[in-house]
Amino acid sequence: MSQLSPLFQKASAEVVDFHRFFEGWYDAATADGIDFGRCERTFGQAFRMIPPTGRxxxxxxxxxxxxxxxxxxxxxxxxxxxDIRASFETDDAIVLTYVEAQSRAGKYSRRQASALFTASSSAPNGVEWQHLHETWLQMPDN
Known part of the structure; x- marks a missing residue:
């Protein structure tokens, strides 16, 4: 498994790019210019997400x-x-781990994420999100 494999490069770019989408979509000043279809194209049909709440x-x-x-x-x-890292990789699937730090209206938090991606020529950056699991490293400030 190489941190420089084409699949690692695609999945890493997707993690960064998709979070840029969130910044634009969630901001009132930029939301009108964001293509929501990008979000719909990125998730595989069987996608599941487990946020830090456990739901x-x-x-x-x-x-x-x-x-x-x-x-x-x-x-x-x-x-x-x-801290994007590959923890498992095959020819068409990869599991990445990464740290996501958020600042929401002055409240700071950090979470550790692991995500399963599969290759898909029709998805942004050539990979689809299949599974995402997040856990708190630092809960939001009060």
Missing amino acids: IFDRNETIELIRANRASFRGDFTIEIS
Whole structure:
């Protein structure tokens, strides 16, 4: 497994790019210029997400959650991605881990994420999200 494999490069780019999508979609000043179709094209049909709360969301629930949070911030939402690593890889699937730091209206948090991607020529960056599991490293400040 190489951190420089083409699949690692595609999946890493997808992690960063998709979080840039969130920053734009969630900001009232930029949400109108964001293509929501990008979100719908990125998740595989069997996608599941487990956020730090432990609740399991399927693909449709995840998409609706993201859609509902459109323009919910006023320039005070940022995400930083760091420490992207591959932990498993085959010819057409890869598991990445990464740290996601968020600042939401002055409240800072960090989470560790692991995500399963599969190759897909029709998805942004050539990979689809199949599974995402997040856990708190630092809960939001009060």
